[in-house]
């Protein structure tokens with residue numbers, strides 16, 4: 520750790536310590552890194568006498584419920600009625616009626632175990648700390664509130680590792696070379712001797728593991744592995760985290776993966792894979808749209824497949840297609856997603872498209888084919 524980074528960690532620590540009631544926020548549809556940050560920072564600040572207010576926009580999916588549900592995270596009640604947020608898995612709660620019509624998402628949404636909170640209840644906060652994001656688009660439900668809070672003089676701090684930064688902050692701790700925001704949180708807490716209890720260590724390890732595809736992606740470096748190694752001495756058990764993340768799935772999700780893979784189509788000399796999840800497929804497997812998490816990358820297991828797209832058909836007229844792109848080699852799926860009004864990273868990106876599947880599919884395959892051609896010309 521060089522001196523300038525250490526100085527920035529200290530500055531961030533001072534700015535966080537100055538807040539008695541920081542509002543902790545992470546991005547919509549939180550992943551392991553987002554939850555890990557929220558839980559770890561909440562626990563660390565609470566342990567040193569602050570009264571943080573951790574707020575999420577979505578309840579945890581079944582993958583992260585074991586980690587998140589025991590924590591006192593509040594769930595923001597949305598004024599709109601969008602149904603595309605990731606709901607907690609219905610099978611996690613016996614209270615969800617078996618006979619609820621699977622086509623009606625409102626019936627599938629169980630009541631969350633996290634206490635709800637609305638905007639007016641956020642007024643007790645004396646500052647905002649954004650975690651694993653600094654982007655308006657990713658904190659949409661509170662973006663106007665953050666804006667007005669800032670103009671009223673509420674300090675806004677952010678800790679992030681993403682490139683997109685369009686929320687003005689007074690203290691910013693960003694390291695784009697950090698594979699996970701949880702890695703930055705770990706280095707902050709460690710270098711300032713803040714407490715890391717076993718639960719905090721588990722939360723941080725989860726973020727570090729999931730943002731690197733379990734230490735498999737190219738962003739896995741010595742710095743990250745050193746943090747993981749230290750975390751393993753702080754009371755967390757990596758194999759138990761693995762079991763909770765990957766060996767604890769509902770049967771319907773595994774059935775959905777099998778059914779979707781069985782219907783997989785390959786194009787362009789088997790270099791492009793297309794997976795389609797229709798409402799009918801969800802009905803038949805008993806799964807729901809949030810169960811498609813991580814499905815998009817499955818075809819990359821095939822030697823020849825360089826690009827894959829998962830198309831999830833949702834309702835509406837014209838229907839909304841949720842596109843998730845994954846790339847194994849040099850082809851840039853962020854650019855593919857951008858053609859459909861979306862965005863993301865080079866190897867993982869997404870978009871939403873209002874179109875019928877039969878008219879959208881040729882356009883999607885064409886865009887992917889062009890991405891392969893562009894990559895081969897580079």
Ligand SMILES: [Mn+2]
Nearest residue numbers: 552651700730
């Ligand atoms: Mn992250």
